[in-house]
Amino acid sequence: MCGITPHIVFDQIQQPVPLLSMVTASCHHAQKLGLKKLGLLGTEFTMQHDFFKRAFRDAGIEVVTPNSQQQQFIHHKIVTELENGIVKPATRQDFLAIIKQLQFEQQIDGVVLGCTELPLLLKTTDVALPLLDPAAIHIAAIVAQIFS
Numbered sequence: 001m002c003g004i005t006p007h008i009v010f011d012q013i014q015q016p017v018p019l020l021s022m023v024t025a026s027c028h029h030a031q032k033l034g035l036k037k038l039g040l041l042g043t044e045f046t047m048q049h050d051f052f053k054r055a056f057r058d059a060g061i062e063v064v065t066p067n068s069q070q071q072q073f074i075h076h077k078i079v080t081e082l083e084n085g086i087v088k089p090a091t092r093q094d095f096l097a098i099i100k101q102l103q104f105e106q107q108i109d110g111v112v113l114g115c116t117e118l119p120l121l122l123k124t125t126d127v128a129l130p131l132l133d134p135a136a137i138h139i140a141a142i143v144a145q146i147f148s
Helices: 005-013 022-032 044-048 051-058 068-080 089-106 134-146
Strands: 037-042 062-064 110-114
Touching: 022 051, 022 110, 022 134, 037 044, 037 051, 037 068, 037 089, 044 068, 051 062, 068 089, 110 134
Parallel strands: 037 062, 037 110
Antiparallel strands: none
């Protein structure tokens, strides 16, 4: 399963079909990095529902999200810009400001790019915190499983 939002039904479909969870792979990666509190950026659906946060919480990692106004802004930019291949420097700066606010107010030690389009906008060189790209982490976990 290569999209984040469909993971809301991951538990229901993994029994008949063996799957490797993008969320679980990201959680294991965060554990390897020793991260304890992550900011989660993504669609409103991903930020507001528990399916993503639950795996991290069960592993002892807290996941926090931006405030509701920022969530609406992030969602809008994903849907109207990033999903259409539009990457604007002003949008990057706005997202970086949200990350900095989370870092200051919530003391996050990493950020999950919880939408597969977000790596189009944000790069590891943009922030001093680790950025977790669930798609890249998922691919690495799949390759590791294939060759193990």
